[in-house]
Amino acid sequence: MSNLPPVEPPFDTETLEAARKLFAGPIQFLKSAPTLEFLPTASVPEVAFAGRSNVGKSSLLNALTGRNSLARTSNTPGRTQELNFFDVGAPLAFRLVDMPGYGFAKAPKDIVKKWRFLVNDFLRGRQELKRALVLIDARHGIKDVDREILEMLDKAAVSYRMVLTKADKIKASELEEVTERTAIEARKRAAAHPDILVTSSEYGMGIPELRAAVVEAIG
Numbered sequence: 001m002s003n004l005p006p007v008e009p010p011f012d013t014e015t016l017e018a019a020r021k022l023f024a025g026p027i028q029f030l031k032s033a034p035t036l037e038f039l040p041t042a043s044v045p046e047v048a049f050a051g052r053s054n055v056g057k058s059s060l061l062n063a064l065t066g067r068n069s070l071a072r073t074s075n076t077p078g079r080t081q082e083l084n085f086f087d088v089g090a091p092l093a094f095r096l097v098d099m100p101g102y103g104f105a106k107a108p109k110d111i112v113k114k115w116r117f118l119v120n121d122f123l124r125g126r127q128e129l130k131r132a133l134v135l136i137d138a139r140h141g142i143k144d145v146d147r148e149i150l151e152m153l154d155k156a157a158v159s160y161r162m163v164l165t166k167a168d169k170i171k172a173s174e175l176e177e178v179t180e181r182t183a184i185e186a187r188k189r190a191a192a193h194p195d196i197l198v199t200s201s202e203y204g205m206g207i208p209e210l211r212a213a214v215v216e217a218i219g
């Protein structure tokens with residue numbers, strides 16, 4: 001593993017522990033929604049996870065929740081084309097929403113169009129959606145396909161935070177550079193949180209901070 005720099009921003013010990021306890025409790029899959037009519041009733045706060053295909057979203061969700069197979073991982077880009085909802089806490093405290101991956105080059109145009117309508121309508125019409133976490137592969141940084149979802153979030157006025165994944169796959173100096181570049185772009189965007197989270201699902205880096213960021217978002 002690289003000699004990685006400390007994760008920023010820091011959360012206080014109390015917040016980290018509260019988040020750990022919450023995610024250590026009951027978490028279960030609720031349902032998949034291929035279209036808006038299948039959405040569950042918006043009764044509790046929601047935090048959505050977005051990211052291009054193969055960014056490591058499923059692995060990060062599994063690490064976040066401490067489960068090995070809560071979210072299905074796949075080597076096939078664009079496999080998940082539904083909104084997947086997970087209930088957290090008993091009694092129910094909030095929901096995680098696994099959004100369909102984007103940027104899959106080989107997907108048929110009708111699939112891409114379906115994704116665009118589903119995601120855009122969900123972002124614009126979901127009152128309980130408190131924040132989106134946009135995952136960015138640390139090896140590549142922000143790409144144009146990522147900027148498309150960032151634009152959608154800005155226009156929908158949905159608060160979001162960028163999360164670098166696979167931080168263990170690059171050198172510490174390169175990670176520092178991509179983190180700074182990502183932060184610079186975040187500061188230019190209307191709905192973006194200025195601080196960037198840096199994670200590695202393989203080594204657990206940044207996972208406590210990511211949990212705390214979710215709890216912070218639901219307020």
